[in-house]
Amino acid sequence: MDDVKTPSREERKSALSGLGTSRKRVEDARFTQGKGNYVDDIKLKGMLFGDFVRSPVAHARVKNVDTSAALALPGVHAVLTAADLEPLGLHWMPTLAGDKQMVLADGKVLFQGQEVAFVVGDDRYAVADGVSLVEVEYEELPVVTDPFKAELKDAPILREDIADQKEGAHGARRHPNHIFTWEAGEKEETNKVLEEAEVVADEMVYYHRTHPCPLETCGCVASMDKVNGKLTVWGTFQAPHAVRTVASLISSIPEHNIRIISPDIGGGFGNKVGVYPGYVCSIVASIVTGVPIKWVEDRMDNLMATAFARDYWMHGKISATKEGKITGLWCHTTADHGAFDACADPTKFPAGFMNICTGSYDIPVAYLAVDGVYTNKAPGGVAYRCSFRVTEASYFIERMIEVLAQKLGMDSAELRSKNFIKKEQFPYTSALGWEYDSGDYHQAWEKAMTSVNYKQLREDQAKQLQLFKDGKSRKLMGIGLSHFTEIVGAGPVKNCDILGLGMFDACEIRIHPTGSAIARLGTISQGQGHATTFAQILASEIGIPASDITLEEGDTDTAPYGLGTYGSRSTPVAGAATAMAGRKIRAKAQMIAAYLLEVHDDDLEWDVDRFSVKGAPEKFKTMKEIAFASYNQAIPGVEPGLEAVSYYDPPNMTYPNGAYVVVMEIDVDTGVSDIKQVYALDDCGTRINPMIIEGQVHGGLTEALAISMGQEIAYDEQGNVMTGTLMDFFIPTAWETPNYETDYTETPSPHHPIGAKGVGESPNVGGVSAFSNAVHDAFKPFGLTQAHMPHDHWRVWKIAKDLGLHS
Amino acid sequence: MIPSAFTFYKPDNIDKAVSLMADFGDEARVIAGGHSLIPVMKQRLTDIKHLIDLSGINEIKGIEITDNQISIGAMTTQVELINNEELFKIAPIIREASLQIADPQVRNLGTIGGNVANGDPANDMPGLMQLLDATYKLSGSNGVRDVKAREFYEGAYFTVREDDEILISISFEAPSGGYAYEKQKRKIGDYATAAAGVILKVENNMCSSASIALTNLSDTPVYCNKAVDIILGKEIDNNILTQVIEACVEQSDPVADQRGPVEFKRYVAGIVIKKALTRAIERT
Incomplete structure (x- = not known):
């Protein structure tokens, strides 16, 4: 025994792979071997397939749907139309935003790609043939694709079902194509400040329509067991529990008879939060046919019909003193929601958290109004790798800062620094009503400016500009800055719910007799690595190695109720629940240890993986020993077993932040931009797994690059989708992806049990502004104030042309 | 993204392929690498009843160089064009242009014949063949004939190729300069x-x-x-x-x-x- 070295405290700690460890992702073994289990991998006995007949036009009356030829085709079992769903009350369904949406075209179609009929058959081939045989008679109607034309007096009325309703889910409607007006802040006071201001910058900032485009498209397998009355649905659901409740409410199947399972999910990015007609039709078809039904979108379906993101026209005014102290901010946003308001926002927030648009700055007074309108485009408006409308808000303020700096003739880095909320002001209440939990923006900014050698970059830029002016180069250099503040971790039940379901989350832990454990959560990973990181949180809390903890999510029959994974809420909410449940385990473990060591509870202290007697560290019981004892000892006053559950209602949101810098070189003749440097400093509070953070930042930056430099959902005037394939919808490959430098500061959240804030979406929020600002910055010397994204070759070329740089 | 039903043929010589084309007329199409054809079939933008796969025909594969004359079989893949050192020595522009086509996965299957014969103005090889003043060899029911690349293209996806003809090879003189x-x-x-x-x-x-x-x-x-x-x-x-x-x-x-x-x-x-x-x- 003397030969065995007692491990030191540090060694024991490191054996846990707890908080702060770059633990390798446990999920990757199956993903890298092609052994993931996705929806499309699910094959059930007797399973049939379903697919949609979709509208080829953007706005039309549906005069007739003739399914006879399709039904006559061998291999086709059923064709559902709105008329078939109507008796069940399922031809329309509620949206998360308080609107309703057609499941199948009920008398008219409102966007290209809209679901008209659902064909069920033996296999995908029979179904595709059946789809081609359904004859739909359309009477085309005038199309509205421009949100500013939607509210004109003679605009065609899109939603005839609610044309006369003056009151919507979010207040008064002023036009049949108007959805809501949502306001925050002080209107009159802001107007007054703007009127009296020394300097005002006024700009229209458009954040174009794009799409989350996860690698795996949306899909499900619905299986109604008519013997026991139980419906099981495997699907690409970012919020399985909410889907179960919604499914129960709209189908009248009791909630205990519905089981929703999210298997492995190949990326979500907000696209898989909502409920789609495909889910409803698969469920109905399974009830009708009595066999399981699989529906999986193809890429074109996904881009054309499932939830888009952004499409915000943000008109802003920002005022300041001549010295550059910001005095007020005004914003009016026209939000293009498409044909149905199917935004996935907390119910009380029809424009999400757009009112975080004062950003990282101490702005004394502000006003925001958002008007949502209907157009002949696909519904959606989801939070694409960001919290609800936070990228829009962040892009808006970061463009307004640049425009103001231009007006002031001031360096925008200096303008930011001059107006950041100061460290000592936290917790800080913004003019639009949020309480920022913590941050040290000046520290982050200075670290960023030093790391990139900002002064040198500006000198290099000036040299390049001179070469350009001397006719020696056709390239300009742009330096894109951004400092963002996110608001994530929705959220406190007092103001955050989805269809009345409070946005808490939950964790349930069971310790096994031999000292390993299983933890189940209300969230669902779509690539975030929850099985890796949540085990790390627990390892640190309960002293069991992360590798001995199994994580399970996504099965509503076994996991505790939670609102799912989106809006960077998993770590702030479910991560907190995990820590809290761990602490409950520890509290019981302490009682057991006290019994075993024959001391009073208070005489024990927690030491990494054990309780030891204060002042006598050689007397201890490890968590492993305690676990076994909990199963084999009759301890007076203590129930056997070692389990805990925590439902965590966060007291506040968390506010991750960061400072990003992008340097690019732009060829004014070709419009081609060459990204030279991307620096991203993130402050996500306590860092659980630095390697996963870095991976998240790389992924988010790549999506930010895509969005700002080329990715869009474009429509022509007839409402045809012009970007329905990956040929035209830009997804960067390794070739287009630049090198990333990541950095961090660590300002823990004061209200989160472990101080973590969430990071998965930060790089998209901060990245888009940084890339776009770099393009703008390159052309600033020639007077460019605003050019809308995406900054693809021809649009950049157009900037140069309009500025007279081609002559 | 599911094509309508078709019959698949994989002849092992060009005569059999030509005879299938003659039998089925405009209801048949040949498939080489498939990168252009398969997507339009999956989108049901074209209805092909008979699909004739040329990948089993060895006589239309490979690169032959005699003195200054280069002849490339229609079913030669882009990656083969890129990797052929002799061809690079004598006509380096082929490698330079081929490397700019799509991506490695596409070039592993994409063929020079499919690229030039499809008549897609977006394809790179037809432009390159204009440059080289190449000659296309077509085989049909009426025998084999040569057509200059500069006279082959009539409009987008329209060429002088008859319905029963198959492009079998491309030849050109090694460029200089x-x-x-x-x-x-x-x-x-x-x-x-x-x-x-x-x-x-x-x-x-x-x-x-x-x-x-x-x-x-x-x-x-x-x-x-x-x-x-x-x-x-x-x-x-x-x-x-x-x-x-x-x-x-x-x-x-x-x-x-x-x-x-x-x-x-x-x-x-x-x-x-x-x-x-x-x-x-x-x-x-």
């Missing part, structure tokens, strides 16, 4: 926003031979005969180059798409032509 193939694209895997190829020889300070062609700037590949007439026999200076570029752009007739409007494409055409000319001249 400086060369360049320049392509601007939005991303890897994309077709050209604008692309241009130049082959040019300078002797005694004069341009003694020249060839210029454009890709995806009209409904067919463009051989810039007017620009060639301008530069031939001239001393190359900035004035001549400007005239040449103008003549090329004049012959272009691009259409607007997600890559940009016509005005932009014509401007970029001028830029890629200039880059190709500059690099070709540097290489003389």
Whole structure:
């Protein structure tokens, strides 16, 4: 025994792979071997397939749907139309935003790609043939694709079902194509400040329509067991529990008879939060046919019909003193929601958290109004790798800062620094009503400016500009800055719910007799690595190695109720629940240890993986020993077993932040931009797994690059989708992806049990502004104030042309 | 994204393939790499009843070089063109242009025959074949005939190939002089926003031979005969180059798409032509 070295405290700690460890992702073994289990991998006995007949036009009356030829085709079992769903009350369904949406075209179609009929058959081939045989008679109607034309007096009325309703889910409607007006802040006071201001910058900032485009498209397998009355649905659901409740409410199947399972999910990015007609039709078809039904979108379906993101026209005014102290901010946003308001926002927030648009700055007074309108485009408006409308808000303020700096003739880095909320002001209440939990923006900014050698970059830029002016180069250099503040971790039940379901989350832990454990959560990973990181949180809390903890999510029959994974809420909410449940385990473990060591509870202290007697560290019981004892000892006053559950209602949101810098070189003749440097400093509070953070930042930056430099959902005037394939919808490959430098500061959240804030979406929020600002910055010397994204070759070329740089 | 039903054939010689084509007429199509055909079949933009796979026909594969004459079997893949060292030595522009087609996965299956015969103006090889003044060998029920690449293309997806004919090989003389193939694209895997190829020889300070062609700037590949007439026999200076570029752009007739409007494409055409000319001249 003397030969065995007692491990030191540090060694024991490191054996846990707890908080702060770059633990390798446990999920990757199956993903890298092609052994993931996705929806499309699910094959059930007797399973049939379903697919949609979709509208080829953007706005039309549906005069007739003739399914006879399709039904006559061998291999086709059923064709559902709105008329078939109507008796069940399922031809329309509620949206998360308080609107309703057609499941199948009920008398008219409102966007290209809209679901008209659902064909069920033996296999995908029979179904595709059946789809081609359904004859739909359309009477085309005038199309509205421009949100500013939607509210004109003679605009065609899109939603005839609610044309006369003056009151919507979010207040008064002023036009049949108007959805809501949502306001925050002080209107009159802001107007007054703007009127009296020394300097005002006024700009229209458009954040174009794009799409989350996860690698795996949306899909499900619905299986109604008519013997026991139980419906099981495997699907690409970012919020399985909410889907179960919604499914129960709209189908009248009791909630205990519905089981929703999210298997492995190949990326979500907000696209898989909502409920789609495909889910409803698969469920109905399974009830009708009595066999399981699989529906999986193809890429074109996904881009054309499932939830888009952004499409915000943000008109802003920002005022300041001549010295550059910001005095007020005004914003009016026209939000293009498409044909149905199917935004996935907390119910009380029809424009999400757009009112975080004062950003990282101490702005004394502000006003925001958002008007949502209907157009002949696909519904959606989801939070694409960001919290609800936070990228829009962040892009808006970061463009307004640049425009103001231009007006002031001031360096925008200096303008930011001059107006950041100061460290000592936290917790800080913004003019639009949020309480920022913590941050040290000046520290982050200075670290960023030093790391990139900002002064040198500006000198290099000036040299390049001179070469350009001397006719020696056709390239300009742009330096894109951004400092963002996110608001994530929705959220406190007092103001955050989805269809009345409070946005808490939950964790349930069971310790096994031999000292390993299983933890189940209300969230669902779509690539975030929850099985890796949540085990790390627990390892640190309960002293069991992360590798001995199994994580399970996504099965509503076994996991505790939670609102799912989106809006960077998993770590702030479910991560907190995990820590809290761990602490409950520890509290019981302490009682057991006290019994075993024959001391009073208070005489024990927690030491990494054990309780030891204060002042006598050689007397201890490890968590492993305690676990076994909990199963084999009759301890007076203590129930056997070692389990805990925590439902965590966060007291506040968390506010991750960061400072990003992008340097690019732009060829004014070709419009081609060459990204030279991307620096991203993130402050996500306590860092659980630095390697996963870095991976998240790389992924988010790549999506930010895509969005700002080329990715869009474009429509022509007839409402045809012009970007329905990956040929035209830009997804960067390794070739287009630049090198990333990541950095961090660590300002823990004061209200989160472990101080973590969430990071998965930060790089998209901060990245888009940084890339776009770099393009703008390159052309600033020639007077460019605003050019809308995406900054693809021809649009950049157009900037140069309009500025007279081609002559 | 599911095609309608079709019958699949995999003949092992060209005569069998031609006879299948003769039997089925315009209801049949041959498939080479499939990168253009399969997507349109899956989108049901075309209804093909009989699909004839050429990958089992060895006689139309491979690269033959005799003296200065190069003959490439239609079913030779782009990766084979890239990796063939002899071909690179004698006609390096083939590798330069092939490397700009799509991505490695596509080039592993994509063939030179499919690329030139499909008649897609966005494909790079038809432009390259204009440049090289290549000859296409077609085999049909009435035997084998040669068609000049410069006379093969009639419009987008329309060529002089008869319904029962199959392109079996492409031949051309090894080019001499400086060369360049320049392509601007939005991303890897994309077709050209604008692309241009130049082959040019300078002797005694004069341009003694020249060839210029454009890709995806009209409904067919463009051989810039007017620009060639301008530069031939001239001393190359900035004035001549400007005239040449103008003549090329004049012959272009691009259409607007997600890559940009016509005005932009014509401007970029001028830029890629200039880059190709500059690099070709540097290489003389």
